[in-house]
Amino acid sequence: MQDFSYVAAQTLSEAVALLDENGEKARILAGGTDLIVNVREGRRDVDLMIDVKSVPEVNVLDYDANTGLTLGAAVECYKIYAVDAICDAYPGLIDATKIIGGTAIQGRAGVGGNLCNASPAADCIPPLIVLNTTCVIAGPNGERELPVEQFCTAPGQTALENGEMLVSLKIPAPASNSSSFYLRFIPRNEMDIAVVGAGASVTLDDAKETIVSARIALAAVAPTPLFAEEASTLLAGREVSDAAIDDAAQAAQAIARPISDMRGTAEQRTHLVGVLTRRALNGAIQRIRD
Amino acid sequence: MTEKKEYKVIGTRPIRHDGVDKVTGRALYGADFQMTGLLHGRVLRSPHAHARIVSIDTSRAEAYPGVKGVATAQDLPDAEDRIADLGEGAVNLKYLCDNILASDKVLYQGHAVAAVAATSPHIAEEACTLIDVEYEVLPPVLEVRQAMEADAPLLHETLKTTSMGETADEPSNVASHIQHQLGDPEKGFAEADIVVERDFVTGTVHQGYIEPHNATAHFNQDGQLTIWCSTQGAFTVREQVAEILQYPISKIKVVPMEIGGGFGGKISVYIKPVAALLAKKTGKPVKVLMNRADVFEGTGPTPASYVRVKMGATKEGKITAAEAYLAFEGGAYPGAPVGPGAMCIFAPYNIENVVIDGYDVVVNKPKTAPYRAPGAPNAAFGSETVVDELAEKLGIDPLEFRLLNGAKEGDRRADGPVHPRIGCIETVETAKAHPHYTAPNGQKHHGRGVASGYWFNIGLESSVTINVNSDGTINLIEGSTDIGGTRSSIAMQAAEVLGIPAESVNPSVVDTNSVGYTAVTGGSRTTYATGYAAYEAAQDVKRKMIARAAKLWEVDEANVQFADGEFSCINGKEEQISFRDLCGRLGQTGGPVVGSGTVNPGGAGGAYATHIVDVAVDEETGKVEILRYTAVQDAGRAIHPSYVEGQIQGGAVQGIGWALNEEYIYNDEGTMTNASFLDYRMPTCLDLPMIDAVIVEVPNPGHPYGVRGVGEVPIVPPMAAIANAIYDAIGIRMTELPMSPDRLLKAMGKI
Numbered sequence A: 001m002q003d004f005s006y007v008a009a010q011t012l013s014e015a016v017a018l019l020d021e022n023g024e025k026a027r028i029l030a031g032g033t034d035l036i037v038n039v040r041e042g043r044r045d046v047d048l049m050i051d052v053k054s055v056p057e058v059n060v061l062d063y064d065a066n067t068g069l070t071l072g073a074a075v076e077c078y079k080i081y082a083v084d085a086i087c088d089a090y091p092g093l094i095d096a097t098k099i100i101g102g103t104a105i106q107g108r109a110g111v112g113g114n115l116c117n118a119s120p121a122a123d124c125i126p127p128l129i130v131l132n133t134t135c136v137i138a139g140p141n142g143e144r145e146l147p148v149e150q151f152c153t154a155p156g157q158t159a160l161e162n163g164e165m166l167v168s169l170k171i172p173a174p175a176s177n178s179s180s181f182y183l184r185f186i187p188r189n190e191m192d193i194a195v196v197g198a199g200a201s202v203t204l205d206d207a208k209e210t211i212v213s214a215r216i217a218l219a220a221v222a223p224t225p226l227f228a229e230e231a232s233t234l235l236a237g238r239e240v241s242d243a244a245i246d247d248a249a250q251a252a253q254a255i256a257r258p259i260s261d262m263r264g265t266a267e268q269r270t271h272l273v274g275v276l277t278r279r280a281l282n283g284a285i286q287r288i289r290d
Numbered sequence B: 001m002t003e004k005k006e007y008k009v010i011g012t013r014p015i016r017h018d019g020v021d022k023v024t025g026r027a028l029y030g031a032d033f034q035m036t037g038l039l040h041g042r043v044l045r046s047p048h049a050h051a052r053i054v055s056i057d058t059s060r061a062e063a064y065p066g067v068k069g070v071a072t073a074q075d076l077p078d079a080e081d082r083i084a085d086l087g088e089g090a091v092n093l094k095y096l097c098d099n100i101l102a103s104d105k106v107l108y109q110g111h112a113v114a115a116v117a118a119t120s121p122h123i124a125e126e127a128c129t130l131i132d133v134e135y136e137v138l139p140p141v142l143e144v145r146q147a148m149e150a151d152a153p154l155l156h157e158t159l160k161t162t163s164m165g166e167t168a169d170e171p172s173n174v175a176s177h178i179q180h181q182l183g184d185p186e187k188g189f190a191e192a193d194i195v196v197e198r199d200f201v202t203g204t205v206h207q208g209y210i211e212p213h214n215a216t217a218h219f220n221q222d223g224q225l226t227i228w229c230s231t232q233g234a235f236t237v238r239e240q241v242a243e244i245l246q247y248p249i250s251k252i253k254v255v256p257m258e259i260g261g262g263f264g265g266k267i268s269v270y271i272k273p274v275a276a277l278l279a280k281k282t283g284k285p286v287k288v289l290m291n292r293a294d295v296f297e298g299t300g301p302t303p304a305s306y307v308r309v310k311m312g313a314t315k316e317g318k319i320t321a322a323e324a325y326l327a328f329e330g331g332a333y334p335g336a337p338v339g340p341g342a343m344c345i346f347a348p349y350n351i352e353n354v355v356i357d358g359y360d361v362v363v364n365k366p367k368t369a370p371y372r373a374p375g376a377p378n379a380a381f382g383s384e385t386v387v388d389e390l391a392e393k394l395g396i397d398p399l400e401f402r403l404l405n406g407a408k409e410g411d412r413r414a415d416g417p418v419h420p421r422i423g424c425i426e427t428v429e430t431a432k433a434h435p436h437y438t439a440p441n442g443q444k445h446h447g448r449g450v451a452s453g454y455w456f457n458i459g460l461e462s463s464v465t466i467n468v469n470s471d472g473t474i475n476l477i478e479g480s481t482d483i484g485g486t487r488s489s490i491a492m493q494a495a496e497v498l499g500i501p502a503e504s505v506n507p508s509v510v511d512t513n514s515v516g517y518t519a520v521t522g523g524s525r526t527t528y529a530t531g532y533a534a535y536e537a538a539q540d541v542k543r544k545m546i547a548r549a550a551k552l553w554e555v556d557e558a559n560v561q562f563a564d565g566e567f568s569c570i571n572g573k574e575e576q577i578s579f580r581d582l583c584g585r586l587g588q589t590g591g592p593v594v595g596s597g598t599v600n601p602g603g604a605g606g607a608y609a610t611h612i613v614d615v616a617v618d619e620e621t622g623k624v625e626i627l628r629y630t631a632v633q634d635a636g637r638a639i640h641p642s643y644v645e646g647q648i649q650g651g652a653v654q655g656i657g658w659a660l661n662e663e664y665i666y667n668d669e670g671t672m673t674n675a676s677f678l679d680y681r682m683p684t685c686l687d688l689p690m691i692d693a694v695i696v697e698v699p700n701p702g703h704p705y706g707v708r709g710v711g712e713v714p715i716v717p718p719m720a721a722i723a724n725a726i727y728d729a730i731g732i733r734m735t736e737l738p739m740s741p742d743r744l745l746k747a748m749g750k751i
Helices: A012-027 A034-042 A082-091 A091-097 A111-117 A123-128 A229-233 A244-253 A266-289 B019-023 B059-063 B091-100 B121-128 B144-148 B185-191 B234-245 B272-282 B290-300 B338-344 B377-396 B398-405 B423-434 B486-499 B526-553 B579-581 B641-660 B719-731 B741-747
Strands: A006-007 A024-031 A048-051 A059-064 A070-072 A134-138 A142-147 A152-154 A165-171 A178-185 A196-204 A210-221 B039-045 B051-058 B069-074 B083-085 B090-092 B112-118 B132-137 B158-163 B166-171 B175-181 B194-202 B214-221 B225-229 B251-255 B286-289 B306-312 B319-331 B354-362 B447-453 B462-468 B474-479 B505-509 B558-562 B566-569 B576-578 B594-599 B606-615 B623-632 B693-697
Touching: A006 A059, A006 B447, A012 A024, A012 A048, A012 A134, A012 A165, A024 A034, A070 A082, A070 A111, A082 A091, A091 A123, A091 A178, A091 A196, A111 A123, A111 A165, A111 B606, A123 A178, A123 A196, A178 A266, A178 B059, A178 B338, A196 A266, A210 A229, A210 A244, A210 A266, A210 B051, A229 A244, A244 A266, A266 B741, B039 B121, B039 B272, B039 B290, B039 B641, B051 B112, B059 B069, B059 B144, B069 B121, B069 B272, B083 B225, B090 B091, B091 B175, B112 B272, B144 B306, B144 B319, B144 B354, B185 B306, B185 B319, B194 B377, B214 B272, B225 B234, B225 B272, B234 B251, B272 B286, B306 B377, B319 B338, B319 B377, B338 B377, B338 B447, B377 B398, B377 B719, B398 B447, B423 B447, B423 B606, B423 B623, B447 B623, B447 B719, B462 B486, B462 B526, B474 B486, B474 B526, B486 B505, B486 B526, B486 B641, B526 B558, B526 B579, B526 B594, B558 B719, B566 B579, B576 B579, B576 B693, B606 B719, B623 B641, B641 B719, B641 B741
Parallel strands: A006 A048, A024 A048, B039 B286, B158 B175, B225 B251, B319 B354, B474 B505, B623 B693
Antiparallel strands: A059 A070, A070 A165, A134 A142, A134 A165, A178 A196, A196 A210, B039 B112, B051 B132, B069 B112, B083 B090, B158 B166, B175 B354, B194 B306, B214 B225, B214 B286, B306 B319, B447 B606, B462 B474, B462 B594, B558 B566, B566 B576, B606 B623
16 A cells, blocks of 8 residues: 555645645545545545535535525535435435445445545436435535536546535435435345446326436446436426336437446446336336325 | 164263364464565466467566565476376376466466565565466367367367277367166166156356365475465365375375364365475475455365266156266366266165266366265256156155165175165155145245265275373374364264263364374265274273273283273272273373374265255246255264264255355356355355254264264255255246356246
8 A cells, every 4th residue: 555645634725735735636525435445546636635524615414495405515424314304305415325345335325525536437427417405516616516416427536626626515405206226236135336226206196196306327437427318308297107217228228338348238237227217217216206 | 663772972062172262263363374584475367268378487576576486387397197096086197287386278267377486475466466477379179078079179189088998099178988778778768657768967066164274384394385374275285286296195194273164175185285385495394375256266165067867667666766866067177076976876766777887077277176975956947857857757755766776785886886874764764754845835826845865975094192191181183184073073972982081082183294194074084984093092092091090909811800980899809990090090001191092994874865955946037046955975984963963964955055056166267256255156045945954863883982983975966956956946947056146037037
C-alpha cells in the first residue's frame, strides 16, 4: 500500500481548500469502504485523504414531509434506514441501502460515497435517479446544484470539478399515491456486485389504476447508471397493465449498452434489464396499493 | 450391517481440544508469527499467461532503501530433468523448481518470477515494481481440448506423451494417457436395450481456504533451517524444500502453525522455498504472506475438464457397459488428478464391462493441486448425470436403479481392486428411506435430484507418541495438522483404549524434529491412520502399564487385566488400581511410561455417499436456489459425530459452489478476471439451507474401530445431484459447470 497523507477537515471550507490545493491526487474520505480498498489494491493513486466525517454539512439527515429529504454526503446507510419516516417516503432508496455490503459495511458506507465512487453498478444511484435527486456541490467558487443523473460521467468519474466535493443530496417529498422500488440481480444472495440493477418510482392516480408518472433507472448496463427516460415517459397516462409494463421494459432494454465481463454477459444483462424493470415497476405499484 | 460395539468415548461429542484457543483468537497461525529482525518477502508474479523470460534485471529493486535481498530462479540449484519421489509419487524436479520461481518461461499469469525481502511489506511490494523483466509473449492455451490439438502452442518443448508404458516421439501438451478396461465393453453395449452418451465440461475451481499461504524461514548460524508455516503436512514440506533447495532433510525443521483450511491445496509448496532462499541470502528471518489474488493466481486449483460418458442398460435396469473419456487440465505442469477420477467414476456400480481413458494435459493455468477427492467430482458429474438419465428413460426410480446395480463387497472396480466391505448400498437405502426423498415437491420449477459418489481414501504413514502424566492424563504427540477436529478424533481413540475421558488426553501437533514421520493431512487419512497410530501407541502404554501393575503386585503380567480404566489382578491376589492412580506410581515402578505407535495401514476402506437435493429455478433469471439438502454417507465408525457431520456439510457446500457459480474466468490473454472472493463466487450462508448430514456406519475391517475417512467423498455427488434436480425442475440437462444463471438462461433459450 502506498504512503499518503491524512487530514481530518473540520469545516466545509477547509475541505474544499485542501481539495483545491492538492488537485487530483486528493480524495474525500467518508466511510472509506471503496476508497481504502481501491488504494490498497492500487486502483487509485491518492496522496492526500481528506476525512470529512467531522464536517457538519455532510452529516445532515433532515426529513420534512413537505420539503423532502436532505441527506448529507457522509451519512452512513444504517442511519438512514433507522428513520421510519424516511423508510416510508423513499422505500426504493432503502432497498439499496440495505443491500450494500453487509451490516458491518452499512455502518460505514453512505449513499453519498456510493455516488461519488461512480461505479456503473452502484446500487444507490438508480433509486436516487428515480427519486429526482439533486446533488449539492461545494467548490472554490461556492455552491452549485446538479441533477443526480448527470453526476456520473464514466466509470469512477464524476462531474465534480477540481476542488469540488459533494455536500448533500436533496430528494423532494414523495407525491401522494407514489412509491419506489430497487432490486438487483446477483448470482448469490449477498456479497455480489449487481449484474444488473433496476430502480423505479411510480405515481398512480387516486383510483390507483392509472400511471400518472414514472421514472426508471438502470445500473451495470452502461459506463454510468442510466436514467431510462423514454421507458419512463411512455408510462405516463397508461393504465397499470402487463402490456404497459412490458413496453417500459422493452424501452429500458433498448438503451442498455452492457458489456460482457466476469459478472455477466451482455446478452444476459440485456435480458435481465427487461426482467428487473418489470419487477421494479410491479414492486413500486404493489407498494402503492398495499 | 455388522453388530455395533459399545464404546465409552468413541461416538460421543466432547468439546474439541483446540476449540477454546480458536474461538477466543489465541490460536497462532502463520501470519501471527513474529521474530526479532524479521524481514518481509513479496513475490513478483507474471502478468502473462505464456511468455519466454528474456531477461530479469533486479538492480533497481536491490538499490531501493529497505530492500535486503532479491531472489530469482538463478538462486535455485540447477534442477535439470531429475525425478524425485516425494511420497505422493514421482515428480520432475525441474517442473517442481520452475513452479517455485520460473527460470526460462512463465506458464501462467501469476507464475512467480522473483522475490524481494525488505524491512516492511510495503517496501517489498514497492520494490517488486522495480524489477525489470523482459518477456517475449507467446500465445496461451487455456482449454484442455484446445491444448490437445496437434497445432496447439506447446508449453514444454520436452514433454512427450506417455501412453501405457510407451513414450511418443513428438512433444505434446498431453503428458500422459491411461486406460483401464474390464470385461468386453463392446459386448456389453450390444447387450444394452438403451444407451445414453453425453459430453460434460467442468470449470477450474479453487479450494478457497480462508487462510492464505504463509511461511517464515530462518537459517541458524550452523545452517539449520526452520520454517514456520501453514501446511497440511510438515514432513512433505521438509521433503519438498529439501529437494528444491538440494538441502539435507536433517538440516530442516518444519513447524506447522495452526491451519485455516487446506482441502488439499496446502500440500504443495509455493512460498516456503522462496522464504528459505531469501532467508539464506539476507541472513535474517523472512516472512512471506500471500494475499487472496496470489492464492487464486499462484496456487493450484483443481482442474477444468472435458468428460464424455456412455452407459448402457437392459430394460430391466441392469447396467451392461460403461465407457468414459476423461481429459483433465494439469495446469502448467503435468499432474492432473485423472487417475483418481478414473478410479472413482463408476465405483458406485458393479459393471462387468468398462473402459476408461484418461488424459493429463498441460494448459496455461496454475499447476493443479489436490482438492477434496481430486478428480472424482469432475468424473462423477458426468457419470451420475448419465445414470440419472438411464433411470429416467427406463422409468425406474433413480435410487432403485442404484440399488439394482450397486457395488458390494467382492465386486471389482474397473481399475482393478476388489471392493472390501463397503457401504454403497447402505447409503442408497438410507437415502431412499429418508423423509426428504418422499416429501412433496410439486411446485412449478422446483426439482429434486439424487447422486452417489465414491472416494477410495488412503492410509500412509503416521506416528504417535504418548507420554503418561502422573495425574492420570496423557500427552499425545502427533504430526497431523489438525484441519477438521482431528486432535479430538485422534485423542478419542487413545482415550478409548486407556479407558480415560477424552478430556484427559492433551493432543499436540508438533514439528518434524519432535515426532516420527507422518504423511499429510489429506486423502481422508488422518482420523483413520493417525488415529490408528494413536490406538497402537495407547496399546503400547497399556502393555507397559500392565507391566507396572504386575511389578506393584509382584505377580506375573499375565495375571493383570485391564478393563474400563481399571487394572485388576486375576488368579490370586485381590488387587485393583485405576489407570489414574497407577499413573501416580510410575516413579516407584520403574520411571516414566512412553508409548509409541507407527502405522502404514493398507485397509483405508473406501467411502460412499448419496445425496438428495431440492432446487428452485427462477425461469426469468436462471438463478438456482438450493431449498433442501440431505447428504447420506458411510463413515465406517463416526469417532466424533459432530466433526463427521461438519465434514459432510462442508463437502456438500463446496460441491454446491462448484455446481452453481465457482469458476476461474479468463480473458483471451489468459488473465484471470475474478481473482477475489467478490467475483469468485463461493456460496455464503445466505445461499444455503441447513445441510442435513446423515451418518451411516458400516465398519471398515481395516481399522480397529472401523473408521473410514470422511473428508472427501461428500464433494463428489453434489454437482450431478443438482444437475439432476435442475432437470427435474425445468426439463433441461445441464452439462457444463458451473450451472450459472447465464448458462441456464442460454439453456432455456431465453438469451
